[in-house]
Amino acid sequence: MTLPVWRRRQDEELAEELATHLRMAIADRVARGEDPEEAARAARLEFGNVSVIRETTREVWGWTAIEQLAQDVRYACRTLRRAPGFTLVAVITLALGIGANSAMFSVINAVLLRPLPFPSPDALVAVSGVDHRRAAGSVSLSASWPDFFDWRSKSTSFEHLSAYRDGSFTLAGGDRPLHITGAVVSSELLSTLGVQPVLGRGFRLEDETGGDVVVISDSLWRSQFAAAPDVVGRTVVLNARPFTIIGVMPAAFNFPIKVPPAQAWIAAAEDARVEHPDDTPMTAQRGAHLLKVIGRLRPSATVASAQADLDVINAALAREFPVDNAGRGVRVLPQLDVLVGDTRESLLVLLAAVGCLLLIACVNLANLLLARGAGRSREIAMRVALGASARRIVRQLLTESLVLATLGTACGLALAYGSIAVLGRWLPVQVRGLDQVAIDATVLAFTAGAAIVSALAFGLVPALQAARTDPALGSQGGSRTTSGRAQRRLRGALVIAETAVGVVLLVGAGLLLRSFDRLTRTHPGFDADHVLTANFVVPDSRYTYLEQVAFYDGVLADLGALPDVEAVAATAPLPLSGSNFTISFEQEGAVSRVDRESAGFGIVSPGYFRAMHIPLLSGRDFSEADNDAAPRVVVINESFARRYFPDVDPIGRRFKPGLATTEKDTPWREVVGVVGDIRHRSLAEPTSPAYFVPYAQGLITSLRLVIRTRNTTGMADSVRKVMAGRDPEIALYDVKTMEEYLTTSVASPRFQTLLLALFAGLGLALTVVGLYGVMAYGVAQRTREFGIRLALGARPGEVLGLVMRGGLALVAIGLAAGIVAAMFATRLLAGALYGVNRLDPATFGGVAAVLLAAGMLASYLPARRATRVDPIGALRSE
């Protein structure tokens, strides 16, 4: 017999103790005058069989808890090995349930739970400007420089408060111009985040007003400067202007958090610059809301106190600057919440879905175990008769459940690991953390917890049931009588419960599928097919305003001459690219400037609407004649026309857009055309009023090229050649088709729909398997009854109907309960649905039909078996 390590020492000591006893006995006999050899023989005889004594003594040591557990585990493994079919079904069921939960939780862990990668991340808050006059939901998450400066100087809640905006730069000096993304930041951004450069210094307050300085990323330092230790102090050319490198950030630094990470940060001085001495710099335009603001709260401050603090400051600003600030408020939110955004809701829906899946898996297993318990009642009765306590039986059976759960969890983790790799391709990477989904310690802990909870959930009731076994059954043969009506009712209730949960899952998935179908069928208002887009920046430092216009003219002409090009145009912002401009305007006859309305805004080239296949509804498109010397004109979309010119023909009407940066005056513009609405931000967002100006009359930012071509694949290189011919210093970037933007814009809903559909499919499969198991077991138990019925002349069709009615009754009750539950549960989904009511009758009806069909199938097979019972055999077997 092999003993565990901790027992071996005890056993050796016992051997020594017995040997001592024997030696003492011999010594006593010798002392009494016996011959030593004779004494040894006699003492041994008197002593008895040493190994038997050791054996009997060891028995009284009893078993420690660990040894008992080991014993139970060994026993459980043996039992499970003897029932490979049951074990396989149970392990697969659990692997699906637990694997889905681990995978989903690892996503939630990466996106929602993992803190921001900065020191004391909980103190970081986002401060967002909001416009109370705009409809709820269209919250503008931005602030202007002057507002930010006031918040920074007057608020008392922050250790540091800093503003930033995305920037994109062309880095010259390499083999060819390199486009890099970065940010324009206020001086204390790095202090706010609590990260300092590894080389050089961070920004200082004086950097906000002068001296062009840049902090670069670790990767830029390595790729462009060969990790030179003396890089600080060198000059680089960004957007055709010299900047002095003052610092290099650590490799892990990523802010603003995005993929791919920012490469360079320049100070607010960038926005304090003007091209023309009469222009107003961005830093002085209170109405230019282009910043995001992040703050680090003082230890004494909370989100609420900071909100109150800023509310007071903002109210004063609104009184002081009514034109720009009336109706503007501010919202302070934890930075993590802002980054997570509405991803939280969809992830929690998915987590609820996998929870349902695990619930179904557990119900299935409980059912399997109950059936198995009934089959094993003889074995258990025998153990009870041999003196096993009820507690011991429960513990033994729970151990079996735990072993199953462990096996299932191991397979589930493998499944989760694999599915994360596969899902990686479907994940919408714009969401923070989705690029870092992994099975880490937190996920493992969650999985272990889920495994233990499930083992208890599916194991406890069957174990308690089994422990009540009457020991007298052990000697009697039958296992047929043990499953009484109560147990059958319990198993029926379990089937009803799992059907109901399955219905909720299916309804959720059905709604999302229909919604996604609607979404992808939504016409964006333009034709994305065979359209290539590209971006580049014409540096202000080398091109004056009019030169820039001429540059675009030239590039568009060159591109238009390329073979395969059907139409070419330029626009800013590009639809579905994530960029959106909103500019206020003044209507004719408006009472005061405070009442100005805002609408979407675009700068386009003549021919843009034609190139994008956006219909011209009335009036005319822009033409080359609408240049800087011509009268100012504007084209509006359908929504704009309906909203602001409801009863009149808008053509020939005028309004005054607040475009102040490039023109000293903001002239009235005449509406010359009306075009169709397009989905600008996303397919799901309703269209809204927007107006467009020709770039020759209002170029305030760089434009995107839009090329409609018969051949998108080969076009990128031709475009690059054209650009290099015009200006080799300018980098072309974001060369993507319009189709790609369309795909990206539906990536999140597609991800959610795909996963929920997958979970619901698994749930349905498990429900059907569970129902089938219960039905098959019920038929097996009632073999004798069916035999008698058939012997008494029941026709097979009647028996078939009897069994199927029983099964369908369970499904019908579960279906009814599930539909009621789904009517409440779909509230969670309401925000994710597009064009589908959450109580959509077609979805509910479809789910009911699918479930009834599945229920028919699951009952038909066992029912058919019931009709084939051999009456004689069934009666004889008793």
Add this chain to the structure above:
Amino acid sequence: MTKLRRHENRIELLQGTLDLLILQTLQWGPQHGYGISQAIRLHSSEILQVDTGSLYPAMHRLERQKWIRAEWKLSENNQRARVYQLTAAGRKQLVAARSRWTQLSEAIAGILDRPGASEA
């Protein structure tokens, strides 16, 4: 196999009584296994011969019940021996077991001493 059965029978036979004898012996002072068996033999005028196959399981059971405690010590003739002694719980158990034994023997004596009992 028969030998094992014999031991098991003995354990059953002496269960309780042997425990009482061991606890009583240890009340006179710490003692090793051989010492306990010799003491029981001597004090019972060689009538009670304790079987080692019963003694050691009994002592280990008492130890597990924490009525006695064991440690390795050097005996009078420099032998390493496992020496047992009573614990506080063991002393209490001894008192309880003694009174139960007294009750039991009085009860048995009462039955045996009834007039006519010997003729039955």
